[in-house]
Amino acid sequence: MTSTIETARIRRGFCEIAEGQVHFRTANPDSKGTPLVMLHASPGSAKMLEPYIGLFGQARRVIALDTLGNGDSAAPASLEGAQPERPHISYFAEAHVRALDALGIEQFDLYGSHTGANIACEIARHRPDRVRRLVLDGISLYTPEERDDMLEHYAPGVEIDLNGSQFPWIWTFVRDVYLFWPWYRRSAKNVRTVGLPDPNELHDKVVEVLKSARTYHIPYQAAIAYEKETVLGAISVPMLIACAKTDMFIEYFDRVCALAPQAQSLITPGTGSPEALKKTVDLFSAFLDG
Numbered sequence: 088m089t090s091t092i093e094t095a096r097i098r099r100g101f102c103e104i105a106e107g108q109v110h111f112r113t114a115n116p117d118s119k120g121t122p123l124v125m126l127h128a129s130p131g132s133a134k135m136l137e138p139y140i141g142l143f144g145q146a147r148r149v150i151a152l153d154t155l156g157n158g159d160s161a162a163p164a165s166l167e168g169a170q171p172e173r174p175h176i177s178y179f180a181e182a183h184v185r186a187l188d189a190l191g192i193e194q195f196d197l198y199g200s201h202t203g204a205n206i207a208c209e210i211a212r213h214r215p216d217r218v219r220r221l222v223l224d225g226i227s228l229y230t231p232e233e234r235d236d237m238l239e240h241y242a243p244g245v246e247i248d249l250n251g252s253q254f255p256w257i258w259t260f261v262r263d264v265y266l267f268w269p270w271y272r273r274s275a276k277n278v279r280t281v282g283l284p285d286p287n288e289l290h291d292k293v294v295e296v297l298k299s300a301r302t303y304h305i306p307y308q309a310a311i312a313y314e315k316e317t318v319l320g321a322i323s324v325p326m327l328i329a330c331a332k333t334d335m336f337i338e339y340f341d342r343v344c345a346l347a348p349q350a351q352s353l354i355t356p357g358t359g360s361p362e363a364l365k366k367t368v369d370l371f372s373a374f375l376d377g
Contacts, residue, residue, distance in 0.1 A: 154203070353374075
């Protein structure tokens with residue numbers, strides 16, 4: 088996607104928290120300005136943010152973390168070591184803050200997409216002293232009925248078996264998110280019109296989900312269960328509520344904005360082409376630069 092656009096070099100690393108190692112991607116680590124912390128959507132990992140990391144990294148330090156239970160980060164766990172059954176989204180927010188502490192990062196700008204946007208809400212709500220500016224890029228606002236249906240069907244746990252059934256299931260799951268919304272309702276009225284991504288992009292995303300096949304659903308379900316109706320209006324840091332025009336969450340955009348009258352709002356061209364990606368990064372940078 089970024090082959091025709093000059094981008095910063097992306098490096099990878101780990102930091103240590105109580106649960107184990109947290110994996111991250113970073114660019115421009117020597118920049119002296121306010122770093123940008125990026126939180127990815129589910130499923131997958133911060134690899135899905137690489138086009139953003141490379142462009143943002145031309146002008147600022149960027150750190151994109153794999154959420155616990157995703158990508159190459161450790162699985163969620165209580166301080167006693169047991170895996171929590173269904174942790175609240177605040178658990179993942181607090182774990183990210185601990186990872187940033189381990190990296191020596193104090194104040195930062197914060198970007199979150201989908202699940203990452205829910206986690207970012209909690210970080211900004213509880214640690215406004217740490218967050219300078221906040222971008223929520225695509226955030227849902229389910230009705231109670233939608234939430235219950237999604238919790239039951241959208242991100243089930245995957246059984247690892249000797250027939251390898253996890254491999255075709257995860258491939259189909261990741262692919263069908265591009266074809267239907269929600270992916271498990273494969274009817275004409277649920278068809279999306281964005282088309283499938285580049286085969287290499289789809290392959291990479293499937294591989295990232297396969298890495299965390301046993302735990303990918305834990306942060307996903309926490310995000311689906313997150314009731315943010317009273318949270319959005321209480322966030323005190325400068326905030327931009329954004330959504331790509333091709334994002335399935337565009338249907339929630341107006342209602343989300345209405346809950347946060349203190350925020351700026353923006354519909355972006357998304358990342359479907361190098362030109363759209365560059366324009367979107369420029370729009371976000373204009374907000375982050377104040």
